[in-house]
Structure formats: C-alpha cells, structure tokens
Amino acid sequence: MTDQLAPQPEQDPSSNAAAGAWDGIAERLRAGGLRWTPQRRTLVEVLRACKGHVTATELIGLCRERDATTTPSTVYRTLDVLEEFGLVKHGHGHDGREEYHVLPEQIHGHLYCEACGAVWEIRPETGAVIVAALEADLGFVIDLSHVTMAGRCEGCRD
Amino acid sequence: MTDQLAPQPEQDPSSNAAAGAWDGIAERLRAGGLRWTPQRRTLVEVLRACKGHVTATELIGLCRERDATTTPSTVYRTLDVLEEFGLVKHGHGHDGREEYHVLPEQIHGHLYCEACGAVWEIRPETGAVIVAALEADLGFVIDLSHVTMAGRCEGCRD
DNA sequence: CTTGCTATTGCAAGAGGTTGCGCTAGGCTT
DNA sequence: AAGCCTAGCGCAACCTCTTGCAATAGCAAG
Incomplete structure (x- = not known):
C-alpha cells in the first residue's frame, strides 16, 4: 500500500496559487449569516498551508497540532461549509476514504x-x-x- | 437521498443469469484448500438470490434473516474470498460505501x-x-x- | 471412526465518518 | 456596554469496515 512511486506522479506546479482566495473568508461567512470561530480559523490556517490533496484524517491531525482540543465532527462540518464556498472539494480515494482538494483550480x-x-x-x-x-x-x-x-x-x- | 427515479435506470435483463455459476463452489473452495462452512453457505444462498448490486450492509442484513448469529467480519472476509473466485466484485458507491456486483458478467x-x-x-x-x-x-x-x-x-x- | 492440521469463526477493539442534542458564544441590535 | 438570537461547538452514540487473537470445527488422512 505504499504510495507515490509513479513515474509521472502528482505534479503540483502552481501549488498554493491563489493563496489570496482565502483572504476574505471571515467576511464572506458573516455575509451569509455564518460565523468566524477559532475552530474555523484553525482549519483555514491549516488548509492555506496545504497543496493539492489531503485526507480528512490528515487535516484533523494538522488541526490538533495547532489546537489539541480539535474534535473531528467540527472539522467535518467546517469542511462542508468551506465546500459550499468553493474553497475545498471532497472526493473519495480508491478505498472510498474521503480526501479533499484544496482550491480546486x-x-x-x-x-x-x-x-x-x-x-x-x-x-x-x-x-x-x-x-x-x-x-x-x-x-x-x-x-x-x-x-x-x-x-x-x-x-x-x- | 432517495434512489431509483432514473428515467433510464438500472436495467438488469438477464439478471440472475448464469445462476449455475455458483454450483461448484463448495468443491472449488476445497480444491484450493479452503473450507465450506455454514456461514459461507448462508452468504452464497443470499447472493444467489441477488441481482446486480448490493451493499455490504444489505448483505449482512439478508444473512441475518437466515441466520441471526451472522457477524459482519465473517461476511466481509467471505466476500473477499468470493471475489478471488470472481463470483462478486466490490466497488464503491458515490459516498464511498462498499457495494458488490454479483456475477460481474x-x-x-x-x-x-x-x-x-x-x-x-x-x-x-x-x-x-x-x-x-x-x-x-x-x-x-x-x-x-x-x-x-x-x-x-x-x-x-x- | 478417530486424529490432527489449520482455515475460519466470533469477539473485542479501533479507525474513519455521521448525527442528535444541550450548552456556548459569535456578532448584530439597541 | 448589555442583551438576544441562533450558528456552531463538544460530547456521546452509532454506523461501516478492518484487524488481532484465541477457540472452534472443516476435512483429509490413517
């Protein structure tokens, strides 16, 4: 089950391009009657540093590094919200597990x-x-x- | 999340065709050093009555109707064995959950x-x-x- | 029929993901 | 600055699927 051995694997040239796409979120959320909370801030900080694809589990782990009190349900729910804003997009790996595409350019x-x-x-x-x-x-x-x-x-x- | 409303949905004309494909399993298993157990018998009976696609959860439920002592791990392991014999084939639905194709003609x-x-x-x-x-x-x-x-x-x- | 090897089983625990619910706390209003 | 409304949080429970392990039971051989 080892990965990334492909002769022509995952190229991500303009990886965190459009990093500015995250800039207005707090305001955009509020404009929609939603709220900007510390938990959402943590997840967005983590996502800003991601390129390409991440699994939900990885995201939860990364969030916990910044805030040990992070709970899975909050991460999943926040990801749903961010997906509605087009900032991430979920998919399923070959085994059906969730994985997120950050800034699906x-x-x-x-x-x-x-x-x-x-x-x-x-x-x-x-x-x-x-x-x-x-x-x-x-x-x-x-x-x-x-x-x-x-x-x-x-x-x-x- | 309701299903089966498609104008051109799941057609299964020759549904349980090749029903005879199941006939020799007991012997085929034994020929490979494997065993024919009551649990496997139950699952095979259920599968014989299936057409097209079934989810793992549905199969476990159907097995329990015949044998209330059915345990999930046994069903999953037996499905793996049957897959090696080409009698079923697993896939993932849109939400990543497992689903099995019976007799993938x-x-x-x-x-x-x-x-x-x-x-x-x-x-x-x-x-x-x-x-x-x-x-x-x-x-x-x-x-x-x-x-x-x-x-x-x-x-x-x- | 009895014996013995080992494939399978059932259990228990765990990982990933979802959901209902009461309490907390954003953030708009006054 | 204080209050209110309700979005969002954390918890606990549940679902799907997987895995390690000790005990069971196919089944082939004697």
Whole structure:
C-alpha cells in the first residue's frame, strides 16, 4: 500500500496559487449569516498551508497540532461549509476514504494502480474526452475529480 | 437521498443469469484448500438470490434473516474470498460505501446524480471510449465498475 | 471412526465518518 | 456596554469496515 512511486506522479506546479482566495473568508461567512470561530480559523490556517490533496484524517491531525482540543465532527462540518464556498472539494480515494482538494483550480481525475499503489493524474485533454463521451451519451455532466478510478498502470498489467 | 427515479435506470435483463455459476463452489473452495462452512453457505444462498448490486450492509442484513448469529467480519472476509473466485466484485458507491456486483458478467460503470440521487448505467460503448482514452493516454487499464462517478444528469443541470 | 492440521469463526477493539442534542458564544441590535 | 438570537461547538452514540487473537470445527488422512 505504499504510495507515490509513479513515474509521472502528482505534479503540483502552481501549488498554493491563489493563496489570496482565502483572504476574505471571515467576511464572506458573516455575509451569509455564518460565523468566524477559532475552530474555523484553525482549519483555514491549516488548509492555506496545504497543496493539492489531503485526507480528512490528515487535516484533523494538522488541526490538533495547532489546537489539541480539535474534535473531528467540527472539522467535518467546517469542511462542508468551506465546500459550499468553493474553497475545498471532497472526493473519495480508491478505498472510498474521503480526501479533499484544496482550491480546486484545475479539475483533474486520478487513477490508482491496484498493483503498485501509485496514483496518477489524468491529463486534462484526456479528462475532457471522458466528460464529453458521457455528456454525448446521457447528457450527464460528471465531476471527474470526485472519485479515484482504479486499474493497472502500464508497468503492472501482466 | 432517495434512489431509483432514473428515467433510464438500472436495467438488469438477464439478471440472475448464469445462476449455475455458483454450483461448484463448495468443491472449488476445497480444491484450493479452503473450507465450506455454514456461514459461507448462508452468504452464497443470499447472493444467489441477488441481482446486480448490493451493499455490504444489505448483505449482512439478508444473512441475518437466515441466520441471526451472522457477524459482519465473517461476511466481509467471505466476500473477499468470493471475489478471488470472481463470483462478486466490490466497488464503491458515490459516498464511498462498499457495494458488490454479483456475477460481474458485463462490466459497466455507474453515474450518480448529486441533485436527484438517481443512479445511471454507462452504456458499454461509452465505457469503451473512456477505457480507450485512458489507455491511449497513460497505458492505464481501468476498471470502470470500481467506482461510481458523480455529477448531474440531464434533467438536473440548472 | 478417530486424529490432527489449520482455515475460519466470533469477539473485542479501533479507525474513519455521521448525527442528535444541550450548552456556548459569535456578532448584530439597541 | 448589555442583551438576544441562533450558528456552531463538544460530547456521546452509532454506523461501516478492518484487524488481532484465541477457540472452534472443516476435512483429509490413517
């Protein structure tokens, strides 16, 4: 189950780009009748320092480093709120566990190799082909980043 | 979160086709040094009566109807064994929960509409396009049936 | 039929995630 | 500066799934 051995793995060039996207949150929350609490502040600080993908468990761990009193339910609920504001987006890894995409700039899908455990990114052009195929078929517009598809990478198919 | 409202939902024409595929299991298990136990018998009886897809939770419930002493860990472990024999195949629903495909005759993917909750099947031809696109891109061979992709169906995209 | 090896079982504990509920405390109003 | 309304918090309980371990029971051999 070891990860990140892929020949062409997770590239994150403009990682924490648009870091300023977080700037107005306190105000944006209040504008919607929501509140800016210490717990939310902690989670947002953690997320600002994240690039790409994080699992919910990792986020809870990181929050606890800053505030040992962090409770899981609060983190999950805050993530739901942030998702409504478009600041994070949740998905499911190959095993169904939750993982969050921070600042989903460029939507891309993921492939998990069941044999070597590596995770690959689907190139945007290929993703576009997939999305187009489904739209042509059923008129369905999919969110390619919601799930990690499983299979076998080039080097692992017997 | 109600399901099965799709205009073109889950069709299962030859549902429990190849029901005979279950016939030799006891012997096949023994041939591999494994054992035929009452618990496995119960689960297989339940599976024989299933068509298409079932969640792990549903299976545990159905087993308990036949044998109230059924324990979850045994069911999960038996499902793993049956999967190695190709009799079932596990995947993950849109929310990451496990679901099993019984007698995976024709591999097909699923789409979940986040708005209306309906589940749609991806037509084999469309699935082939998707698989081909990924193979051409990265040489990756995916298992389209492992996950349920999420998005919005024709009637639900604003 | 009895014996013995070991695959399986059931239990208990634990990890990840969700939910209902009473109390706390943001933050707008006066 | 004080008060009120209610969003959000922490807790406890529950659900799904996994894993380690000791005891049980298939089943093949004698």
